[in-house]
Amino acid sequence: MGLVQEEGSGPVHGFRLSTVSASLPSETGTTHEPTGLDLAMKLHYLKTVYIYSAETARDLTVMDVKGPLFSVFDQIPCIIGRFRRHESGRPYLKCNDCGTRFVERHCDLTVEEWLRVPDRSVDESLVYHQPVGPDLAFSPLLYIQMTRFSCGGLALGLSWAHIMGDPFSLSHFFNLWAQAFAGENIYSPKTSDLQRVFQNPTSTVKQPDSIKRVDPVGDLWVAPNNSKMTTFSFNLTVNDLKSNFPVNGDGEFEILTGIIWKCVATVRGESAPVTITVIRSDPKKLKPRAVRNGQMISSVHVDFSVVEASLEEIVKSIGEAKDERVVIDEIVDDVSDFIVYGANLTFVDMSEVDFYEAKVMGKSPESVYCNVQGIGDDGAVVVLPRVVEEERVVTVTLPVDEIEKVKWEMKKCGLITPLV
Secondary structure (H helix, E strand, C coil): CCEECCCCCCCEEEEEEEEECCCCCCCCCCEECCCHHHHHCCCCEEEEEEEECHHHHCCCCHHHHHHHHHHHHHHCHHHHCEEEECCCCCEEEECCCCCEEEEEEEECCCHHHHHCCCCHHHHHHHCCCCCCCCCHHHCCCEEEEEEEECCCCEEEEEEEECCCCCHHHHHHHHHHHHHHHCCCCCCCCCHHHCCCCCCCCCCCCCCCCCCEEECCCCCCCCCCCCCCEEEEEEEEEHHHHHHHCCCCCCCHHHHHHHHHHHHHHHHHHHHCCCEEEEEECCCCCCCCCCCCCCCEEEEEECCCCCCCCCHHHHHHHHCCCEECHHHHHHHCCCCCEEECECCEEEEEECCCCCHHHCCECCECCCEEEEEEECCCCCCEEEEEECCCCCEEEEEEEEEHHHHHHHHHHHHHHCCCCCCC
């Protein structure tokens, strides 16, 4: 039975809440033990929105959307479990089939009107989010919001606890839903069946530069902030980026990272960052996909002024980023709390995440948005693919008192147009 209530004003309204679980019960006593890398992500969440056209989704009912979730949860039961703590204080997942929360809402705009807004961070209003805690035994790890547009189009928004897995895991989960919706047989390998490619018994444990220890948060898993953070996004094409900022032999992500790092450094002046974090896909990523945290987390440190340096010099240093997953996995203990996104100025390359493979009625989404909830004070930049292969969406989250100044620097250097 769903709970109906009105929430807020504006084009998105209505609120109906229900629960979806697996069709088969998990074996009694089944648990999942998070790794150190999983626990490092404990205070972060992924907010993702898939938008489908009216032509594709007009005839889809709530049960059409919910139905395939049962078989997906049968494959990945940990997603619908709940956290507990060992006596040591270390969290673990009890696979007890408590389910996910499913929210139904409506939007007064058409899909075309909604997508006309150039700043895609507006899509975050299509995600229902609650953090894990303070009562771990009753806190879902996944929320799914289904928003019906006035034209019949559909948005499916996910709030995903990052401790479960990285953006590739979220995409794997949603692609399984799309395959189940199409009537295909689905399979997701258990995480324990996969070799952990970032294990290295000869590593020397030290404090990695890419994460920051924070004061204990207890059982309410919310990242602390000293600054109020805000987000904006803009679009660009790979061809325009490489034409306007020619750097020999480097990819668009490294060039974009170098440009934005320089813009932020200019705004911050004496406190300009000389260390950044880079998060991207593992070049040795495993197939078939599974739900896990396996993305590569690296740090870049320079001993020169980023403001004064050439773009070529900055981009070269980014190419020398050091993978720190091994030491993160080893250093995170049972009770300490950390942040990764925003511990330093963080650049996240999601351009290789296969968001647009989630086809409904044979059609890819019109748009997919993804950002991180729980970004620390140093901020983060997320680079997303668009439906056209050569296009990107760049989402920037920074302290409120910096955002307009950084936009101005981006306009001055020609990265974004004056209209953004």
